[in-house]
Amino acid sequence: MNANQIRVVSQIRNSHARRKVSRNAPCPCGIGRKYKQCCTRKDFEWVEDDDGSLFKSMPISDELANVLDEQRQSFIAKHGREPGPDDLVFPDMPHPEHMEHQMIEIMKEAGIDPAIIYATEKTGRIVSEENMDLLSDVELDEWNAAIEEYQAEHGVTEPEYPIGTVALYGPDDKTTTKIVAGVILDDDAEAIIERWVGTDVKDNPKVQQGIQEFFAKHGVKSVAAIDENMGCPHEEGEDSPVGEDCPFCPYWKGKQGSNSPF
Numbered sequence: 001m002n003a004n005q006i007r008v009v010s011q012i013r014n015s016h017a018r019r020k021v022s023r024n025a026p027c028p029c030g031i032g033r034k035y036k037q038c039c040t041r042k043d044f045e046w047v048e049d050d051d052g053s054l055f056k057s058m059p060i061s062d063e064l065a066n067v068l069d070e071q072r073q074s075f076i077a078k079h080g081r082e083p084g085p086d087d088l089v090f091p092d093m094p095h096p097e098h099m100e101h102q103m104i105e106i107m108k109e110a111g112i113d114p115a116i117i118y119a120t121e122k123t124g125r126i127v128s129e130e131n132m133d134l135l136s137d138v139e140l141d142e143w144n145a146a147i148e149e150y151q152a153e154h155g156v157t158e159p160e161y162p163i164g165t166v167a168l169y170g171p172d173d174k175t176t177t178k179i180v181a182g183v184i185l186d187d188d189a190e191a192i193i194e195r196w197v198g199t200d201v202k203d204n205p206k207v208q209q210g211i212q213e214f215f216a217k218h219g220v221k222s223v224a225a226i227d228e229n230m231g232c233p234h235e236e237g238e239d240s241p242v243g244e245d246c247p248f249c250p251y252w253k254g255k256q257g258s259n260s261p262f
Contacts, residue, residue: 018047018057028054029136043133058134100124115156119146159222161186164215166225168202173229176202181211183218192218 021028023036028046031038039046044058060068071090075083083089100121107117120126127135127143135143151157162185169178179201182191194214196207215223 018049018055021046021048021054027136029138031136031138031141039136042136056134114154115147115150118150119143122146122149159187162218162220164218164220164223165191166211166223168226168229169231170229171232175200176229179207179211181214183215183220185218 021035023034023040025035027033027035027038029039035046044056047055047057049055068089072083075087075091104117104121107120116126123139123142123146125135125139125143127140132140162183165182165184167180167182168176169180170176177199178195178197180193180195182193184191194210196204196210198204198207201207
């Protein structure tokens with residue numbers, strides 16, 4: 001943690017001693033709206049220090065509170081005084097820059113979207129559904145601007161929804177015994193799925209017509225498809241198609257899926 005982060009923790013721990021910001025005052029996040037029209041709807045509140053400095057105050061879990069208290073007691077035992085705003089809460093932690101570098105490397109190894117990695121490096125924060133309400137609109141705007149900046153520089157365009165997907169499955173690389181078509185309505189929606197199974201469905205005209213009708217029904221604008229089998233039909237997690245026993249999957253056993261075979 002750096003000095004500013006330590007002060008934030010200090011203010012959280014002692015928020016009862018801080019003054020709340022007036023709801024009619026300009027929002028401390030700097031967006032230009034009144035506080036009551038901005039960050040009051042977030043899961044934190046702005047508080048003012050004795051010297052006029054502004055900080056976020058947010059609830060912390062009992063577990064984290066216990067950890068902070070243990071660190072405080074350890075500091076007092078070692079230094080004979082209460083920790084101050086410029087003292088490290090976790091003195092044994094690696095330097096923040098080292099931790100950030102490690103985090104970025106882990107994100108790269110995990111195949112995280114490069115735009116998200118770029119935004120993390122530029123803003124110094126990670127934005128997710130879990131922490132969005134702990135960030136001001138200014139911080140979220142900075143994050144989104146970094147994403148858009150990366151996409152503009154690298155020619156990345158947002159997908160045009162609805163998007164169709166096609167995945168093929170079979171017991172080997174020659175026979176396709178299951179086709180899974182999906183429709184994604186937007187980036188937060190769960191895919192709508194339909195399946196076709198049989199002894200060999202890849203070139204079946206009736207199956208192809210069914211897929212086209214499925215996509216047309218949902219207004220699909222573009223389709224992402226892989227032309228090769230992705231693996232054993234059982235790996236997709238639904239159904240087991242008709243056919244001979246799969247040499248790689250003990251669940252094959254000639255079972256039929258939920259759709260009628262062709």
